[in-house]
Amino acid sequence: xxxxxxxxxxxxxxxxxxxxxxxxxxxxxxxxxxxxxxxxxxxxxxxxxxxxxxxxxxxxxxxxxxxxxxxxxxxxxxxxxxxxxxxxxxxxxxxxxxxxxxxxxxxxxxxxxxxxxxxxxxxxxxxxxxxxxxxxxxxxxxxxxxxxx
Amino acid sequence: xxxxxxxxxxxxxxxxxxxxxxxxxxxxxxxxxxxxxxxxxxxxxxxxxxxxxxxxxxxxxxxxxxxxxxxxxxxxxxxxxxxxxxxxxxxxxxxxxxxxxxxxxxxxxxxxxxxxxxxxxxxxxxxxxxxxxxxxxxxxxxxxxxxxxxxxxxxxxxxxxxxxxxxxxxxxxxxxxxxxxxxxxxxxxxxxxxxxxxxxxxxxxxxxxxx
Numbered sequence: 001x002x003x004x005x006x007x008x009x010x011x012x013x014x015x016x017x018x019x020x021x022x023x024x025x026x027x028x029x030x031x032x033x034x035x036x037x038x039x040x041x042x043x044x045x046x047x048x049x050x051x052x053x054x055x056x057x058x059x060x061x062x063x064x065x066x067x068x069x070x071x072x073x074x075x076x077x078x079x080x081x082x083x084x085x086x087x088x089x090x091x092x093x094x095x096x097x098x099x100x101x102x103x104x105x106x107x108x109x110x111x112x113x114x115x116x117x118x119x120x121x122x123x124x125x126x127x128x129x130x131x132x133x134x135x136x137x138x139x140x141x142x143x144x145x146x147x148x149x
Numbered sequence: 150x151x152x153x154x155x156x157x158x159x160x161x162x163x164x165x166x167x168x169x170x171x172x173x174x175x176x177x178x179x180x181x182x183x184x185x186x187x188x189x190x191x192x193x194x195x196x197x198x199x200x201x202x203x204x205x206x207x208x209x210x211x212x213x214x215x216x217x218x219x220x221x222x223x224x225x226x227x228x229x230x231x232x233x234x235x236x237x238x239x240x241x242x243x244x245x246x247x248x249x250x251x252x253x254x255x256x257x258x259x260x261x262x263x264x265x266x267x268x269x270x271x272x273x274x275x276x277x278x279x280x281x282x283x284x285x286x287x288x289x290x291x292x293x294x295x296x297x298x299x300x301x302x303x304x305x306x307x308x309x310x311x312x313x314x315x316x317x318x319x320x321x322x323x324x325x326x327x328x329x330x331x332x333x334x335x336x337x338x339x340x341x342x343x344x345x346x347x348x349x350x351x352x353x354x355x356x357x358x359x360x
Binding site: 006007009010013083084085086087089102 | 204205207208210245246248249251252335337338339
């Protein structure tokens with residue numbers, strides 16, 4: 001969506017709105033997940049898992065939650081500060097008010113930070129997924145515990 | 150020397166201007182001197198020219214021109230002969246993004262490489278009330294000439310006794326269809342209807358009150 005030529009106005013508009021809808025959905029799901037996590041507690045560790053691996057896993061999970069919350073928020077602020085002034089429409093129809101106004105200065109900063117955090121989120125999620133799949137293949141029923149708790 | 154606002158070369162105060170344009174002002178009816186025509190030079194120092202389009206009916210985008218020149222000639226004795234001409238520098242179009250400016254200068258829009266200026270020339274002025282006028286004229290964009298009406302409202306008038314200056318603010322609005330001038334690109338994202346919003350301040354010197 002960023003790489004599309006500016007003259008392809010409608011395509012760019014649709015792709016950005018789709019991107020923002022996905023981001024808002026991720027944010028809402030992440031909030032729900034955090035609330036559930038707090039209320040139900042996390043699944044029990046495997047008895048034979050070394051302590052350092054437990055700490056590593058907990059750190060990665062905390063980092064993932066943090067990124068899942070902060071990245072969409074920064075994306076929303078990027079959209080709000082964008083000088084072009086296009087509104088945010090969840091699902092294309094529900095207006096999401098911009099609580100800050102346009103600002104070329106802040107847009108430049110937020111845009112880059114949002115991009116870097118998104119890349120970090122994807123990288124971390126990929127690493128997390130690989131380790132979870134590996135664990136599951138070792139016979140630890142990891143995926144089932146992720147799903148059922 | 151005129152202090153600010155559009156420079157006036159000759160002629161009477163804004164009070165006489167408004168009389169000439171149909172305002173009832175009994176004390177001026179007794180003015181003995183012949184009321185000379187007034188010529189104002191207008192440019193971007195004295196006002197703004199903005200336009201607005203709708204995008205998908207969901208939001209609007211505004212832009213403006215930062216360089217334009219014009220002349221306003223007011224004839225108090227024949228108010229319908231008031232004449233205004235404005236030439237806009239198309240390359241001075243100003244938008245929040247450079248991509249938008251490039252788009253408006255491109256052949257699909259103003260095509261400033263071939264048509265560097267836009268023109269408005271009035272043919273007559275109709276007085277609706279002492280502070281509301283309709284300017285009939287023609288608009289020329291991209292080599293196409295089309296009739297254009299503009300509504301002019303005087304929103305404020307103020308005499309600054311200390312500086313011996315009288316000024317009047319006008320808000321001039323109109324609507325045009327860009328397809329009439331051959332600008333048909335992006336019909337879904339950029340509306341055909343374009344709203345015009347022009348603001349201008351006219352200033353004249355007034356003689357200091359004696360006695």
